[in-house]
Amino acid sequence: MLSRRRFLGHTAFGSLSAAALASMPADAAGAIPQATAGYQDQPHEGQRCELCTHFVKPNSCKLVAGTINPQGWCKLFAANAQ
Numbered sequence: 493m494l495s496r497r498r499f500l501g502h503t504a505f506g507s508l509s510a511a512a513l514a515s516m517p518a519d520a521a522g523a524i525p526q527a528t529a530g531y532q533d534q535p536h537e538g539q540r541c542e543l544c545t546h547f548v549k550p551n552s553c554k555l556v557a558g559t560i561n562p563q564g565w566c567k568l569f570a571a572n573a574q
Contacts, residue, residue, distance in 0.1 A: 522557050529556045530567040545570045 541547045542562035546554045546569075553560045555568055 522553060522555065524556050524568070526556055526558050526566070531556055531558075531560070531564060532566070533561040533564045535563055536565040536569075539565050539569045539571070541565060541569075543572055544568075545572050 540562065541553065541560050541564045542549075544553075546556070547560065547562070548554060549562075551559050551562065553566075556566055
C-alpha cells in the first residue's frame with residue numbers, strides 16, 4: 493500500500509527532477525551536487541552507478557558532480573536498457 497506521504501514525496505521529487513533535468517543546458521552535465529542527488533557510495537537494492545545510463549567510466553556521471561564510485565547509487569538512477 494502506498495501512503496499519501498510516500499506518494500507525494502515521489503511525485504514532488506519526480507516533477508522536480510524532470511523539470512530540473514529538462515531545463516539544464518547540455519554543458520551543465522555533472523553539475524548536480526552529490527548531496528542534492530542523494531548520492532551514496534554503496535548500491536541500493538541492486539541498483540548501482542555502473543548500471544546507470546548517466547554513469548561515465550571510470551568514475552564520473554553526466555548529471556552528478558564529483559568522483560562517482562561505480563558501486564554507488566543516487567536518486568537519479570536510470571537503468572541501462574539492455
